[in-house]
Amino acid sequence: xxxxxxxxxxxxxxxxxxxxxxHNSPDVRRCLLDILNRKKSVIVDFSDLTYIDSSGxxxxxxxxxxxxxxxxxxxxxxxxxxxxxxxxxxxLNQVFHIVESLEDIEE
Amino acid sequence: MSHPPLLCKQWASCPSExxxxxxxxxxxxxxxxxxxxxxxxIVLAIDEACTNIMRYAYKGCREGVIKIDVTQDSQQxxxxxxxxxxxxxxxxxxxxxxxLCEPGGLGVMLMRQVMDSVEFIxxxxxxxxxxxxxxxxxxxxx
Numbered sequence: 059x060x061x062x063x064x065x066x067x068x069x070x071x072x073x074x075x076x077x078x079x080x081h082n083s084p085d086v087r088r089c090l091l092d093i094l095n096r097k098k099s100v101i102v103d104f105s106d107l108t109y110i111d112s113s114g115x116x117x118x119x120x121x122x123x124x125x126x127x128x129x130x131x132x133x134x135x136x137x138x139x140x141x142x143x144x145x146x147x148x149x150l151n152q153v154f155h156i157v158e159s160l161e162d163i164e165e
Numbered sequence: 166m167s168h169p170p171l172l173c174k175q176w177a178s179c180p181s182e183x184x185x186x187x188x189x190x191x192x193x194x195x196x197x198x199x200x201x202x203x204x205x206x207i208v209l210a211i212d213e214a215c216t217n218i219m220r221y222a223y224k225g226c227r228e229g230v231i232k233i234d235v236t237q238d239s240q241q242x243x244x245x246x247x248x249x250x251x252x253x254x255x256x257x258x259x260x261x262x263x264x265l266c267e268p269g270g271l272g273v274m275l276m277r278q279v280m281d282s283v284e285f286i287x288x289x290x291x292x293x294x295x296x297x298x299x300x301x302x303x304x305x306x307x
Contacts, residue, residue, distance in 0.1 A: 077187075080216045081180035109187070111212050112271035140205040147206070147278050148271055 063089060067165055069133075070098040075106040078114035087117040094124050101163060105136030110144055122154060135160055171235040171242075178219045178229035178248070186233070187212055190244075193235050197242065199303060207242075207300055210279040213272035214246050214296055222250035222294055241281070241299045249293040255285050 059076040070093045078086055093100050102118060104110075118132070125132040134156045137145055145151040157163060171193045176182040190211045194204045215231055223229035232247040276283050276298065286295040 077184060079180065079183045079212060080219065081183055111183075111209060111216060112275060113216060115271055116269075140209070143202065143205060144209065144275070147209075147275055 059085075061086060061089060063093065066101055066160065067163065068099070069101045069131075069163070070096075071101045071103055071160075073103040073106065074110075077109035078107065079109070079111045080113040083111075083113040083117050086114065087120070090117060090121045091124070094121060094128065094130060097128065097130065099125065099131040099133075101133050101135055101160070103135050103160070104138070104141050105159075107137075107141050108139070110141045112144075112148070115144060115148060115150060118154070119150065131155065133157060133163065135163065168237050171237060173232075173234050175230050175232040176215075177227060178223040178231055179227040180216075180219060182231075183212055183215060186215055186231075189233075190235075194242070197237070197302070203300075203303070206279040207244075210276045210298060211244060211246070213275050214298065217272050218246065218248045218250070218294075218296075222248045222253055224250075237302070239302075241301055244280075244298045244300075246296045246298075247291075247293060251293075252287055253285070253294055255287070 059074070059078055059082045061072060061074045064071050064073070072089060072093065074086065090100065100121070118134070122132045132154070134145070134154050136159060137156060145154070145156070172189060174189060176186055187208050190208050191204055194207055199207070211233070218231055219225070230249055234245040234247070236243045280298040281301045282299040284297045286297055288295070
């Protein structure tokens with residue numbers, strides 16, 4: 059798993075690649091919380107993510123709750139295949155704002 | 166008719182092992198004729214079970230052992246996950262809270278959704294915990 063953080067419009071984009079599980083979700087959590095602590099809305103880019111389990115999803119749920127309290131947003135972009143299944147199985151697709159591509163992100 | 170075991174292997178209770186566990190489970194399921202969506206979900210359920218063993222049975226200790234046996238009969242694929250930690254009371258298994266955005270319980274929710282049965286087995290002569298999960302074979306599979 060690797061991830062990188064970059065600017066996209068007024069957001070921070072957290073781009074996840076590979077597999078997120080209990081082994082590396084603490085690293086994702088640190089990065090996500092760091093972005094939110096800097097009062098930036100975040101786009102979590104799933105387009106190169108091949109796998110995520112509940113530890114990764116729990117990290118994103120924690121991030122979403124913090125974002126909501128701070129009047130920020132957390133948007134998931136590009137979810138497909140196994141990660142999309144996890145969002146659907148957990149019904150968290152009803153909780154997160156999910157868009158297909160970065161072009162769908164509003165200014 | 167009894168079938169030979171499809172997998173009998175053990176791993177350390179270390180999160181860095183999860184990737185190899187997932188690969189082994191996918192390799193076992195691939196020749197059984199499951200659609201890729203089902204294989205992805207089975208792999209997810211096993212990963213969630215192992216994650217729970219690491220977090221709650223071994224409480225983060227990386228020196229424990231997780232043994233996974235996979236067998237089959239004519240109806241089902243049977244996954245048995247054995248740990249050697251202190252027995253976990255069955256009623257301690259966390260259920261997902263009613264609000265989706267509350268933390269905790271996601272792993273058990275996923276296991277129950279994906280598998281056709283999920284059962285925690287305690288035996289007097291067996292140290293630790295056994296989690297048995299069954300997945301019905303798809304009609305026409307080998």
